[in-house]
Amino acid sequence: MASSSNQPAGSKQRAVIVGGGPAGALMALYLSQDRGFKVDLFEAFDENIIGGPTVRSWNVVLFDRGSDALKAGGVDLQKEAGERLLTLAGSLRHHKKEKTSKFFLDSLSICRGDFAKALLNKASKVPNVNVHFGCTFSKVDMEQRVATFERGNGDVVESEYDMLIGADGVNSRVRKELEENVPDFTVRQREDPMAFKTILIPIMNMEGADEGWKKRFHVTNSDIGCIIAPPRSDGMLTATVVLPSEGKTSFDALMKTTQDVRDFFGHYYPSAFGHEGPSEEVAKEFLERRTQQLRSTYCSRLAHGSIFLIGDAAHSMWASLGQGVNAALEDCQVFAQVLDSATEGKAVGQAVDVPKVLEAYNERRFEDAVAVCELSEEGMGGARSMRPAFAAQLLMTVLLNKTLGLLAPKVFTPPSLMAISGNKMSYGEILRGVKREATVTKALFVAGVVCAVAVVARKVVMRV
Ligand SMILES: Cc1cc2nc3c(=O)[nH]c(=O)nc-3n(C[C@H](O)[C@H](O)[C@H](O)COP(=O)(O)OP(=O)(O)OC[C@H]3O[C@@H](n4cnc5c(N)ncnc54)[C@H](O)[C@@H]3O)c2cc1C
Structure with a gap:
C-alpha cells in the first residue's frame, strides 16, 4: 500500500481533491495561491486520455460567471487553451429561416476535456500541487481523516487530509460516502x-x-x-x-x-x-x-466536518441552462472568498479551522446550489424548448419592463433569468426574481380575467 502522506510537522495543511474536472482543477489552483495548503488532486482517468475528442468531448460554453471565476483564480484561458478556445459571436436559430441574436455574444466555447486538461496542466506546474492520475477514490475514514484510492493495477493509495473536497462529478463517490455514513446527510436526485x-x-x-x-x-x-x-x-x-x-x-x-x-x-x-x-x-x-x-442533485448540505462538495458532485443539474461548468467554477471562487475572510488578519501559514470554514461556505453557497438546480428544471428543462407558461411569464416580464419599467425601473425590471450568464446576481437572487415575476404574471392574468368577466357581466345586466 502506497501513502501520499509526506507532510513534515508544522508545514501546510493538506487539501485532498477528488476529481480533476473543471471544479477540482480550478479549486487546486485557488488553494495553491498563498492560502496555506498543500494540495493533492486525484483523478480516476489516466493522464493520456484526459482531453481531446475521445473523452466527454462535448463543448461547454463559459459565460462571465465562469470566466470571471477563472480570472480570479489566476487562469488566462486564452493562454492555457490557445486556439482550442473560441469566442462566440452570438447565437443562430435555425427555424424556417435563420435568425441571429446577441445571446452568447463574447461567451467562450471549449471542449470539456481540453478545458480540464488545460487547468490540470497549469495546476501540475505549481510547486505545492501534486496531481495523481489513474487513482479512483473508493472510501474515506472520517475519524482518522484518510482517503483511500485505487489504481488500475490494484494498488491502493492512502492520503491523509485536513480538508477533503469531493469534485468527482454527478455520480460522486465522496457524496455517497457522506450519504452512507452521516445520518442527517441526505441526497435527492431528479x-x-x-x-x-x-x-x-x-x-x-x-x-x-x-x-x-x-x-x-x-x-x-x-x-x-x-x-x-x-x-x-x-x-x-x-x-x-x-x-x-x-x-x-x-x-x-x-x-x-x-x-x-x-x-x-x-x-x-x-x-x-x-x-x-x-x-x-x-x-x-x-x-x-x-x-x-441528466439528473439534478439536491444535497441536504454541502459540507460535513472536514469534507465538502463542489461542482456536479454538489449540484448537478439539467443541461437546459448551460450553467454546470459556470456554477462549478463559481463554487471555487466563492470558497476562496470564504476562506480568505476566515484567515483575514492571520499570519500566512497559520492553520485554519477547516470545519468552521466549511460551515461558513455551506451557509454562503447552499441557497445558490439549490437555486441553480431548480432554475434548470423551472426554465427550459424537461420541455422541448420552453414551457408555454414559462415563455408567457418571460414575455410578460419583458413587456412590463419595456412599458411600465420606464416609469418604475426598479419594480418592472428585465427578466431575472437573463442575468444568469453574468455574475451580478447570485442564483438564489435570480430564482427569487423568477418567482416574483411568476406572481406578477399570475396576478395580471387573474386581474385580466376578472375585468373581462366584469365587462361581459355588465353587458348582460344592461341588456336585461
Ligand atoms: C452534453 C453536455 C453539454 C454541457 N454543456 C454545458 C455548457 O455549455 N455550459 C456549462 O456550464 N455546463 C455544461 N454542461 C455541464 C458540465 O459539463 C458539467 O457541469 C461540468 O463538467 C461539471 O464539472 P465538475 O468538475 O463538477 O465534474 P466533471 O466534469 O464530471 O468532473 C469530475 C471528474 O472527477 C473524476 N472522478 C469521478 N469519480 C472519481 C473517483 N471516484 N475518483 C477520482 N476521480 C473521479 C472524473 O473522471 C472527472 O474527471 C454540459 C453537460 C453535458 C452533458
Whole structure:
C-alpha cells in the first residue's frame, strides 16, 4: 500500500481533491495561491486520455460567471487553451429561416476535456500541487481523516487530509460516502425527462453556411425536440440532440436502423445534414452512441466536518441552462472568498479551522446550489424548448419592463433569468426574481380575467 502522506510537522495543511474536472482543477489552483495548503488532486482517468475528442468531448460554453471565476483564480484561458478556445459571436436559430441574436455574444466555447486538461496542466506546474492520475477514490475514514484510492493495477493509495473536497462529478463517490455514513446527510436526485445524444456536424456543409456560422451557438427547434450546438475550433458543431426519454418520440422509438437516423435528421433537422440526413457511417455511429439523461442533485448540505462538495458532485443539474461548468467554477471562487475572510488578519501559514470554514461556505453557497438546480428544471428543462407558461411569464416580464419599467425601473425590471450568464446576481437572487415575476404574471392574468368577466357581466345586466 502506497501513502501520499509526506507532510513534515508544522508545514501546510493538506487539501485532498477528488476529481480533476473543471471544479477540482480550478479549486487546486485557488488553494495553491498563498492560502496555506498543500494540495493533492486525484483523478480516476489516466493522464493520456484526459482531453481531446475521445473523452466527454462535448463543448461547454463559459459565460462571465465562469470566466470571471477563472480570472480570479489566476487562469488566462486564452493562454492555457490557445486556439482550442473560441469566442462566440452570438447565437443562430435555425427555424424556417435563420435568425441571429446577441445571446452568447463574447461567451467562450471549449471542449470539456481540453478545458480540464488545460487547468490540470497549469495546476501540475505549481510547486505545492501534486496531481495523481489513474487513482479512483473508493472510501474515506472520517475519524482518522484518510482517503483511500485505487489504481488500475490494484494498488491502493492512502492520503491523509485536513480538508477533503469531493469534485468527482454527478455520480460522486465522496457524496455517497457522506450519504452512507452521516445520518442527517441526505441526497435527492431528479431525472430530466429529456434525453440526449451527441453528434458532430461540419458547419460549412450546412445549407447556407458562411464563415460567421463557425462562431455562433446554433439552436434548432422541431416539433419533437431540439438541437443545441456550440462550435468547435476545427469547424465542427458539437451538437446535442434532445428528445423525450420515453414514448413515441424517444430515440429508441424513432431510430432502430441507420436509415431511421438519416430520415430523422432529414425530416426534423434538414439544416444539419440536408434532406438526405447524415452519411451511412455517421448514422451508424449515432445509432450506436449511448442515450444519456441528466439528473439534478439536491444535497441536504454541502459540507460535513472536514469534507465538502463542489461542482456536479454538489449540484448537478439539467443541461437546459448551460450553467454546470459556470456554477462549478463559481463554487471555487466563492470558497476562496470564504476562506480568505476566515484567515483575514492571520499570519500566512497559520492553520485554519477547516470545519468552521466549511460551515461558513455551506451557509454562503447552499441557497445558490439549490437555486441553480431548480432554475434548470423551472426554465427550459424537461420541455422541448420552453414551457408555454414559462415563455408567457418571460414575455410578460419583458413587456412590463419595456412599458411600465420606464416609469418604475426598479419594480418592472428585465427578466431575472437573463442575468444568469453574468455574475451580478447570485442564483438564489435570480430564482427569487423568477418567482416574483411568476406572481406578477399570475396576478395580471387573474386581474385580466376578472375585468373581462366584469365587462361581459355588465353587458348582460344592461341588456336585461
Ligand atoms: C452534453 C453536455 C453539454 C454541457 N454543456 C454545458 C455548457 O455549455 N455550459 C456549462 O456550464 N455546463 C455544461 N454542461 C455541464 C458540465 O459539463 C458539467 O457541469 C461540468 O463538467 C461539471 O464539472 P465538475 O468538475 O463538477 O465534474 P466533471 O466534469 O464530471 O468532473 C469530475 C471528474 O472527477 C473524476 N472522478 C469521478 N469519480 C472519481 C473517483 N471516484 N475518483 C477520482 N476521480 C473521479 C472524473 O473522471 C472527472 O474527471 C454540459 C453537460 C453535458 C452533458
